[in-house]
Structure formats: structure tokens, C-alpha cells
Amino acid sequence: MKIVMIGRGIIGSAVADLLSSEHEVIRASRSGGDIPLDALSVESIAAFYRKLGKFDAMIIAIGGGRIYVPFWELDPQDYLDAYLGRVMSQINLVRLGLPHISDGGAFILSSGLMSKAPLPGFTAISSSNGAIEKFVLGAAQDMPRGVRINCVSATNVKETFETYLPDVDLSNTTVQPVATVAAAYKIALFSSVSGQDFDTRDYGNDRG
Numbered sequence: 001m002k003i004v005m006i007g008r009g010i011i012g013s014a015v016a017d018l019l020s021s022e023h024e025v026i027r028a029s030r031s032g033g034d035i036p037l038d039a040l041s042v043e044s045i046a047a048f049y050r051k052l053g054k055f056d057a058m059i060i061a062i063g064g065g066r067i068y069v070p071f072w073e074l075d076p077q078d079y080l081d082a083y084l085g086r087v088m089s090q091i092n093l094v095r096l097g098l099p100h101i102s103d104g105g106a107f108i109l110s111s112g113l114m115s116k117a118p119l120p121g122f123t124a125i126s127s128s129n130g131a132i133e134k135f136v137l138g139a140a141q142d143m144p145r146g147v148r149i150n151c152v153s154a155t156n157v158k159e160t161f162e163t164y165l166p167d168v169d170l171s172n173t174t175v176q177p178v179a180t181v182a183a184a185y186k187i188a189l190f191s192s193v194s195g196q197d198f199d200t201r202d203y204g205n206d207r208g
């Protein structure tokens with residue numbers, strides 16, 4: 001299969017590495033990869049698809065948004081930035097990618113634990129994650145040619161907190177190693193369902 005991995009961060013790299021022994025994996029993000037892409041720009045997305053050609057599946061693991069700020073201190077632009085970076089970017093990738101994906105192909109988007117079990121200070125993220133899950137549910141009803149669409153909700157990824165947020169106390173929330181999260185993306189990719197949110201807590205609750 002020709003699989004496109006959008007996002008080359010902690011989750012995107014782990015998913016791409018997991019799939020690349022059995023499939024052709026094309027990697028993309030703003031700073032490089034096989035084909036550069038800024039998912040915030042419809043012009044960049046259109047140029048990306050012109051270069052990419054036909055593909056069988058796309059996994060998107062990009063994000064953004066201010067965190068550890070109470071909701072009343074977030075200004076309207078903070079909410080918009082989270083929505084644009086997490087929701088509109090993924091919607092536009094699916095909208096513009098539809099003519100290029102094979103019959104029976106699959107889109108896997110990223111939501112996250114913060115729409116289900118949020119930590120304080122994550123409202124911009126939790127509200128955008130909810131929108132992603134409902135976009136997936138709605139779009140699945142329209143999807144032509146047997147194309148499936150699902151999303152994955154990762155928990156707090158151990159490697160992310162070790163690398164970027166080592167002082168955060170995670171004793172009261174779920175933490176998983178990125179390998180468990182990547183395995184859940186693979187399960188979502190090859191599942192026959194559509195319109196679903198795959199919660200990685202269903203695929204192991206270990207701290208690695």
C-alpha cells in the first residue's frame with residue numbers, strides 16, 4: 001500500500017516506522033520529509049497532492065494549540081489557532097485528498113485524550129478534539145467509493161512528556177509509550193469500520 005504520513009513528530013515518526021517495513025510510506029511536514037506540506041494552507045495542500053499522485057491511505061498526526069492556560073485566559077485567537085491547526089488542517093487534507101485516494105482507502109485523523117479526560121488548562125485542545133471526532137462521524141456518512149475515515153485519540157505519550165514536559169505530574173492520568181499509540185493507529189488503519197474514534201486506552205494502559 002502507498003500510505004501517506006502527515007506529521008513527523010513523536011507519533012508520526014513512530015507510526016511511519018511501524019508501517020514502513022511492509023508498505024511504501026511517504027512522510028510530510030512543513031520542515032521536510034519526502035514532500036513538504038503546510039497543512040494550514042489550501043494552496044500548499046493542493047500542490048502536495050499534485051506531487052503525490054494516487055495513494056491508498058493517509059494518517060495525519062499534526063496539532064498545536066496553547067496548553068496549561070485556564071480557558072478564561074485564552075483569547076479568541078488562541079481558540080482559533082487551535083481550531084485551524086488541529087481541525088481545519090485535517091478537514092482540508094481530507095476534502096482535497098478525496099479525488100486522489102484509492103477506492104476503499106482510509107483516512108486516519110488525530111484527536112486525543114483531552115476531549116475525554118482533560119487536564120486543567122487544555123480547553124483549546126479539548127474543544128478542538130471534540131470537533132475532529134464529530135467531523136469524522138459526519139464525513140463517514142458522506143464518504144464515497146468505500147473510503148473509510150476514523151480518528152485516533154492518543155493518551156499522554158510517555159516520550160512527549162519526557163522530552164518536552166519533564167516536570168509535569170502525570171500520576172493521575174493515563175500515560176502510554178509511543179509504541180502502544182502507534183500500534184493503535186495501525187489497528188485503526190486496517191479496521192473495516194468508519195466514523196469511529198479509536199481510544200488508545202483500549203489498546204493497553206502501561207507506562208512503558
Ligand SMILES: NC(=O)c1ccc[n+]([C@@H]2O[C@H](COP(=O)([O-])OP(=O)(O)OC[C@H]3O[C@@H](n4cnc5c(N)ncnc54)[C@H](OP(=O)(O)O)[C@@H]3O)[C@@H](O)[C@H]2O)c1
Pocket residue numbers: 006007008009010011012028029030031032037038039040061062063064086089110111112113153154155156157158160161
Ligand atoms: N504526544 C502526545 O502526548 C499526544 C497525546 C494526545 C494527542 N496527541 C496529538 O497527536 C498529534 C501528533 O502529536 P505528536 O506528539 O506526534 O506531535 P509533535 O511531536 O509535536 O509533532 C507534530 C508534527 O506535525 C508537524 N506539523 C505541525 N503543523 C503542521 C502543519 N501545519 N503542516 C504540516 N505539518 C505540521 C510538525 O512538523 P513541522 O513543524 O516540520 O511541520 C511535526 O512533525 C497532535 O494532534 C497531538 O495533539 C499527542
